[in-house]
Amino acid sequence: MAEAEALGNIVKEGWLQKRGEHIRNWRDRYFILFDNGDLVGFKTQPERNNYRDPLNKFTVRDCQIMAVDKPRPHTFTIRGLQWTTVIERNFSVDTDREREEWVAAIRFVWSTTDCESFAPKQEQEQEATSTSEVTYSACSAGRDAHL
Template identity: 45%
Template structure:
């Protein structure tokens, strides 16, 4: 689940609407993130590279389709750009549309 403030939470299964979120498997910020796409070892794979504290981290994700992958990449890049542009303004903490596969 991607939030407007740059938080990216990864869950084993898509959280149910109207319920508290379960403990995430991944919890990191995508500020200054870079994305890369791959088709191997599985189709529709993409990687997010970003700075977490003082360490560069890479996380690999799989989408159900090329279109879903593209939506995730566009959303991640938009949030990253928005953060760079509006670092000092308050950003809404609403989740973006979720896409199956995270």
């Protein structure tokens, strides 16, 4: 994974706090979102075009994204299918604006990847326990695996 061409063009990058999937504490990670749907995280900001040894790498294709204020303010959750298991990854930023930018960038990538050829976007809005809205976007409708 040394070359940027293998991953695609950068859509958004920056520092996020990611909640651990097993040890549930929050850690600062530098994430890069590529136009092919890959979201790649590093302990430190990598040098340009040197994306070796990421700590996290997963796709935002076929995902749901939710903007919430739980378990902490300015949080968003990416829910995706890994093999046959639904995995939720939680991220937090410092402001609502940052969260909106990340969510918009992920939705942009999600809408431009191959999932758009399978089914139209399905969005439901529900009121969260706080003042923010929770928005679900799933493009797995019409596929074998549903989230």
